[in-house]
Amino acid sequence: MSWLLALHSSSPVLGVGLRSLEDDIPDQVRQFPLGRDLSGALLESVESLLPAQSWPALARLAVATGPGGFTGTRLTVVLARTLAQQLEIPLDGVGSFLLVARRLHLAGPTWLSQALPRRGVVAGVYGPCPEALGGMAQRREPRLYEDSEALRAAEPDLPVLAAEVDVERDVVQLLDLSAEAHAAAVPAPWQPVLPLYPTAPVPL
Template identity: 65%
Template sequence: MSWLLALHSSSSALGVGLRDLDADPGSAGSGAGAGDQLKEFPLGRDLSGALLDCVEAVLPARQWPRLARLAVATGPGGFTGTRLSVVMARSLAQQLQIPLDGAGSFLLIARRLGVDRPTWLVQELPRRGVVAGLYGPDAAALGGMGEWRAPRLYADRQAVQALEPQAPLAPAEVAVIQDVAQLLELSALAHRQALPGPWEPVLPQYPTAPVAV
């Protein structure tokens, strides 16, 4: 078996996904494949001390040399959680010399929701504003879903909608298991297309300053 491992820690829970890349690709669709392993760990602030143990609960370290590709959600999300999973994924990719795919958590939500027209995904930040990104179908993008405007901080919803008045607003709410499934599927698609996946450009997203008005 050649494994694909996916990490998602853009919310208070850690999501870990595992797929056998040697399995029949026809068994995978727009989400979880038939043989995928998907686990959610509600760690909260304990992520820093439990990340390694949770990953090993899905794929023991002795099997990591059989990893063929990695994927990680790059946020927006909590500063510590997103940073830790991205650092781990980058380190493994560098040491094992395998491809790493980074995907924004909002993009994964857009894929899960099946967004069929330009749509703002919006996350409220109490007393700070809203983080919003614009997503919609894009035939040129991997998997057919494009990020038309990257997530960033806005003063309020009105400032967001003023940029694209025709685009509806939808909540950017993480569903860990489903979003990890989307991450696996997107990375498996990159594998089937033999995309390179360099680890260097995969960085966490922190779109909280400056405020866009």
């Protein structure tokens, strides 16, 4: 049995997904509302789906790279990078906003935004792209803007939607995208996979 493991911690709820790459069995997706307790419970949460002794059966990994909380996103990315390096398997790093874009089935280029109290708005542009794996692509990388008016000044003709995380459904999107990459034998080295946090307190 070979497995695909997906990790998503771009919100206070950790999402962990497991999919068989050989048998037609249902995905396992669990949510863990850990908040700031993520650092102490991350490994235990992953092992609740796939015990450590079974990690050599992993064929591919996927991790949501943010935007999200600095510590939470960084922890899961570091774990995913470490596992991919040690097991010598591909690692797909996927932006959390791209997962939302896929779930919303955007019909055209659209701003996806997330308000940060007292800091501004993190937003990026996403839309359909036949050439992209999964048919959806990031067109403008998420970054911090002063407010929604700044988005309209940058791309005045595009609609603006909230990038609301739905952990369970977004983990499924992450599994789907990584499974497509596996089926197409898309290379995915672990080295370029880094957390995306537009207001990081220190350089990444």
